Amino acid sequence: MSAPLVMGKGWEGLVRVPDEEEFARIPERSEGRNFGFDYYYPLVSRSRKIKEVYRIVKKVAKTDATVLICGETGTGKELIAGLIQFISHRAEKPFVRVNCAALPENLLESELFGHEKGAFTGALRTHIGKFEQANGGTIFLDEIGDMSLATQAKILRVLQEKSFERVGGLKTIYTDVRVISATNKDLMKEIAEGRFRLDLYYRLAVITIHLPPLRERREDIPLLAEYFRRRCCAEIKKNVPGFTEEAMRLMVNHWWPGNIRELRNMVERAVLIVDEGKLIGPNDLGMTGKDYFAAGGTDRRRDGSVVFTSDTLNLEEIEKRAILAALSRTDWVQKDAAKLLGISPRALNYKIAQFGITHPSWKKHV
Ligand SMILES: Nc1ncnc2c1ncn2[C@@H]1O[C@H](COP(=O)(O)OP(=O)(O)OP(=O)(O)O)[C@@H](O)[C@H]1O
Ligand SMILES: [Mg+2]
Numbered sequence: 001m002s003a004p005l006v007m008g009k010g011w012e013g014l015v016r017v018p019d020e021e022e023f024a025r026i027p028e029r030s031e032g033r034n035f036g037f038d039y040y041y042p043l044v045s046r047s048r049k050i051k052e053v054y055r056i057v058k059k060v061a062k063t064d065a066t067v068l069i070c071g072e073t074g075t076g077k078e079l080i081a082g083l084i085q086f087i088s089h090r091a092e093k094p095f096v097r098v099n100c101a102a103l104p105e106n107l108l109e110s111e112l113f114g115h116e117k118g119a120f121t122g123a124l125r126t127h128i129g130k131f132e133q134a135n136g137g138t139i140f141l142d143e144i145g146d147m148s149l150a151t152q153a154k155i156l157r158v159l160q161e162k163s164f165e166r167v168g169g170l171k172t173i174y175t176d177v178r179v180i181s182a183t184n185k186d187l188m189k190e191i192a193e194g195r196f197r198l199d200l201y202y203r204l205a206v207i208t209i210h211l212p213p214l215r216e217r218r219e220d221i222p223l224l225a226e227y228f229r230r231r232c233c234a235e236i237k238k239n240v241p242g243f244t245e246e247a248m249r250l251m252v253n254h255w256w257p258g259n260i261r262e263l264r265n266m267v268e269r270a271v272l273i274v275d276e277g278k279l280i281g282p283n284d285l286g287m288t289g290k291d292y293f294a295a296g297g298t299d300r301r302r303d304g305s306v307v308f309t310s311d312t313l314n315l316e317e318i319e320k321r322a323i324l325a326a327l328s329r330t331d332w333v334q335k336d337a338a339k340l341l342g343i344s345p346r347a348l349n350y351k352i353a354q355f356g357i358t359h360p361s362w363k364k365h366v
Contacts, residue, residue, distance in 0.1 A: 046356055047217035053080070053209055060207050061088040066159070068144075068204050069182040071211030074261030077182040078142065080209065085138040090178055093137030096130050101146035108151050110167045113158075119168025129166065131158060131175050138178040144204065145185030145196065152197045159203045179204065214256040214263060216317075219356070221252050224260060228267040229280070240271050243280045246297075250282055253295040320355050323348070332359045 060067050061084045069077045078097070085095045103111055110119075114129030130139060141155070158164050163174045181204050190196035214221065225243065233240050243251070247270075256262055270284040282297060322341060330336035338348040 046219040046223070047212070049212040049217055050220065053211060056207065056209055057084055058087065060084060060209075064178050065206040066179045066181070066204050067206070068187075068201075068208045069180065069211065070187070070208060071182075071184065072213045072257075072259055073184050074259035075211040075213060076260055077184075077211060078140070080211065081138075081140045081142075081180045081182060084180060085140075085178075088138070088178070090137045094134050095138050095140065096134035097140045097142055098130050099142050100151070101143035105148050105150060108148075109154060112151075112154070113164045113166055113173075114169075115167035116169040119166070123168065126166070129164075131164060131177060132166075132173060134177045135175045136177075138180055141179065141181040141204075143183060144181040145183035145187055145190055147196075149195070149197065152200050156197065156200045156203060159200075214259045216314075218252055218317075221256075221263065222248060224263055225251055225267050228264045229271060232268045232271040236271070238271060239277055240274055241277070241279060244282070246282045247280050247285055250285060250287065250292065250295045250297055254287065254291060255294065319351070320357075323351055323355065323357065327357070327359070332361050334362075 057080060067081075067084060069080055071077050082095060085091065098112065100108070110123075110127060110129065112129050112131055114127045114132055115123050117123060117126045147155070154164075158175075159179065162176070163172050165172055187196055187201055187205075191198050191201060214224075225248070229240060229242070232238075251263070251266070258265075266285055266287075267280075269286055270280045273286075274280050274284045282292070287295065287297070323337070326337040326340040327334070330340060334348055334352070335345050338345040341348060343351075
């Protein structure tokens with residue numbers, strides 16, 4: 001058996017983190033792309049929402065339906081888009097990303113559809129646009145909520161007619177591309193306010209995938225933190241054996257506005273600054289004072305109050321946190337925790353099963 005994965009009492013039994021052997025089996029890179037963990041993630045994730053996402057991903061990968069991926073910044077939209085292509089029959093064909101937010105309007109058209117030599121001043125040679133480059137494969141329209149209305153009209157035309165002309169060109173070019181798009185904006189709001197075309201929305205969003213923010217899948221935080229710790233340790237060849245209980249508690253309670261990207265950066269930074277051989281502690285996480293206290297930092301008397309930090313008013317989430325806080329205060333003795341919670345042991349047992357909470361000490365007692 002491998003060393004404890006997440007140090008300190010409380011969290012180590014909560015998630016099933018893959019052990020060393022399993023980690024070794026996760027391919028870091030497939031075909032030059034870093035999808036290894038994503039591919040593996042649903043197998044170890046405890047989040048029902050994530051399992052549902054991957055169930056849809058697998059289904060849509062087999063089709064050519066357009067897919068719209070929505071989610072806050074850093075939730076993994078681009079990774080999911082790449083994954084869909086990777087497991088689709090187009091895997092061997094190009095995956096071309098277009099950042100719709102980053103290009104000025106006049107360039108966007110030539111970027112998307114290409115231009116003929118001499119089409120405009122500076123067009124010294126023929127340029128093959130993204131839609132043509134992606135032929136046979138997938139085009140990933142990123143930040144789609146930031147497109148101008150004029151560009152939206154052009155994209156709509158390609159989707160409807162499956163053809164376009166290069167700027168300054170007369171020949172109609174037919175392409176076979178699968179379109180995946182992503183946004184962190186609320187497109188319904190954009191539509192209501194006249195900034196996004198409803199007809200384009202229907203074309204792009206035959207299937208919509210919502211990636212839940214990290215704060216709605218807290219059960220996966222220890223798992224992801226552990227994954228990033230291991231990967232970073234291996235990369236920089238440094239021995240950082242794990243996290244202290246307090247550090248893990250802070251991470252689980254943090255509200256993660258930057259989602260998985262923020263978590264990865266936080267863990268990588270911590271691995272870099274912590275002393276060799278030491279566990280990552282609260283101070284290595286580099287949280288701002290505000291975030292630190294909001295996540296229930298330092299003041300041990302506030303132990304239970306982390307349950308009621310204002311980042312969520314979701315009853316199920318609050319209930320789960322109350323149960324976890326009670327269990328951790330009572331050293332995971334269910335009878336005592338039930339008393340603390342004011343419910344019967346039977347009711348608690350039911351909730352524990354419902355939320356999938358486990359702890360190693362229970363195997364001996366139950
Ligand atoms: N399932 C995952 N496994 C491992 N790493 C992940 C996963 N999801 C996201 N990440 C990490 O988070 C980072 C952000 O992911 P990605 O770029 O796909 O997010 P995004 O939703 O497109 O963000 P943005 O809206 O800011 O463009 C990635 O670089 C990757 O390191
Ligand atoms: Mg992105």
